[in-house]
Amino acid sequence: xxxxxxxxxxxxxxxxxxxxxxxxxxxxxxxxxxxxxxxxxxxxxxxxxxxxxxxxxxxxxxxxxxxxxxxxxxxxxxxxxxxxxxxxxxxxxxxxxxxxxxxxxxxxxxxxxxxxxxxxxxxxxxxxxxxxxxxxxxxxxxxxxxxxxxxxxxxxxxxxxxxxxxxxxxxxxxxxxxxxxxxxxxxxxxxxxxxxxxxxxxxxxxxxxxxxxxxxxxxxxxxxxxxxxxxxx
Numbered sequence: 698x699x700x701x702x703x704x705x706x707x708x709x710x711x712x713x714x715x716x717x718x719x720x721x722x723x724x725x726x727x728x729x730x731x732x733x734x735x736x737x738x739x740x741x742x743x744x745x746x747x748x749x750x751x752x753x754x755x756x757x758x759x760x761x762x763x764x765x766x767x768x769x770x771x772x773x774x775x776x777x778x779x780x781x782x783x784x785x786x787x788x789x790x791x792x793x794x795x796x797x798x799x800x801x802x803x804x805x806x807x808x809x810x811x812x813x814x815x816x817x818x819x820x821x822x823x824x825x826x827x828x829x830x831x832x833x834x835x836x837x838x839x840x841x842x843x844x845x846x847x848x849x850x851x852x853x854x855x856x857x858x859x860x861x862x863x864x865x866x867x868x869x870x871x872x873x874x875x876x877x878x879x880x881x882x883x884x885x886x887x888x889x890x891x892x893x894x895x896x897x898x899x900x901x902x903x904x905x906x907x908x909x910x911x912x913x914x915x916x917x918x919x920x921x922x923x924x925x926x927x928x929x930x
Contacts, residue, residue, distance in 0.1 A: 753860035766818035826852035858912035
């Protein structure tokens with residue numbers, strides 16, 4: 698090989714090596730960016746706007762599906778007072794007629810989706826973060842003084858809570874319960890060691906008055922929960 702060919706070959710080798718170096722640098726930079734974003738998210742606990750939107754929509758959709766199923770049950774003859782919220786993990790789930798059982802495939806047929814772990818911010822395990830439903834309280838502004846059917850997504854993240862309210866009311870503002878805790882107002886007393894069944898009225902939450910669904914803050918434990926009125930007599 699003559700000197701000119703050798704020189705050309707060395708230039709090619711140097712050029713190729715430089716390209717490889719640039720590729721490695723670019724890949725390392727991209728990886729560092731991704732890892733930095735993951736670290737930021739894990740440290741702050743904040744969700745991206747896309748995930749916040751997805752989780753807020755998921756919770757809202759679940760309440761609407763449940764409400765529609767209960768309305769269908771009452772349309773076909775089930776009384777509000779006969780609604781049974783027993784779940785499949787209960788030994789009595791298949792005992793007796795399923796016609797009034799909201800979550801039975803031969804009753805209401807409702808499948809309530811699990812609250813995504815990433816949307817949960819559990820501050821207290823009394824009661825733990827999850828869905829709660831039942832006839833254990835009255836919203837003061839409903840037509841009857843009888844207990845209403847209320848569904849609550851307990852202890853969700855603040856940004857998900859704010860997005861729910863923004864979708865429902867146009868404002869991300871989250872009102873606080875003024876007197877009692879969420880577990881005393883929006884969750885069946887039997888689910889907690891210190892439940893209450895206190896009425897949800899304007900003294901408790903003035904902003905909640907007349908609103909069938911809203912996300913509220915429990916200032917006692919600094920937690921957020923989303924309630925929805927499913928049915929009323």
